[in-house]
Amino acid sequence: MRLLVFIMLATLLSACAMQSNGDAMVSSPAEPQLAPMKERLGSVPELDGEIITVAVYDFSDKTGQRKPNDNIANLSTAVTQGAEVWVIKALQDIGNGTWFDVVERVGLDNLVKERQLIRNTREVYAGSESSQLKPMRFAGLILEGGIVGYDSNIITGGAGARFLGIGAQTEYRLDNVTVVMRLVSVNSGRVLLSVATQKSIASTRSSSDVFRFLDMGTQAIEAEVGYSVNEPVNYAVRAAIEAGIIELIYQGHHEKLWKFKEREDNEKNSSSNMFNTG
Secondary structure (H helix, E strand, O other): OHHHHHHHHHHHHHHHHHHHHHHHHHHOOOOOOOOOHHHHHHOOOOEOOOOEEEEOOOOEEOOOOEOOOOOOOOOOEOOOOOOHHHHHHHHHHHHHHOOEEEEOOOOHHHHHHHHHHHHHHHHHHOHHHOOOOOOOOOOOEEEEEEEEEEEEEEEEEEEEEEEOOEEEEEEEEEEEEEEEEEEEEOOOOOEEEEEEEEEEEEEEEEEEEEEEEEOOOOEEEEEEEEEEEEOOHHHHHHHHHHHHHHHHHHHHHHOOOOOEOOOHHHHHHHHHHHHHOO
16 A cells, blocks of 8 residues: 555656746746747848848857766767858848848859859850850858857756655756857958857756655665756757847947838828828
């Protein structure tokens, strides 16, 4: 009978552990989940003027950090080695696609080789009558930067309690990734804008266990259940990159490098106020 009671307690603790996972995420110093990617980028005001051509050559990992592991040596990198894909995607989506025309530079060698192949093939089979390739589009701005910091175990902690061999505990850990980017003028080589953004990466673990001796210490019962949640590092890198590009847009507006297109609501309100005055 006592064995059955402890088995039921272990089952109850497992349910509590699953439930406490959500509470742990709230009580830990983790940042709240950001709004959907498309919404944050689409909420930026549109550009008032011609679309800006920009080139992205590289956006590399400059941290040299490996994935944190307390027990074994881990040779896997802590952050993605292809962050430029998130930079290009964010530039294309910012302001509902009204800001930047991104030209291919990451795979420039492949692009040049393919154009050369087309040119040679046309000369061989069509001769002088072959149509010429259009000139490649050049950019007026270059966006450069990279992931410059990955700090693990910035904040660690937890809480737990045990009574008569029955206990529960919750642990949390906070890491941080730092991204910097700058906008460079191709015409003058001057750095027009520079920003740095950070994103926290939260990890939590909850567990419950039972350990008791039965029948005068001749038998023992032991049960344990746990649950862990780790925020994806790739999501944190992407969020930091998108926050940096949004910050670049607003800094450029403040520095009067460009201006925002007035929203239709503001135009309607201003026109109605003009007719209602006097």
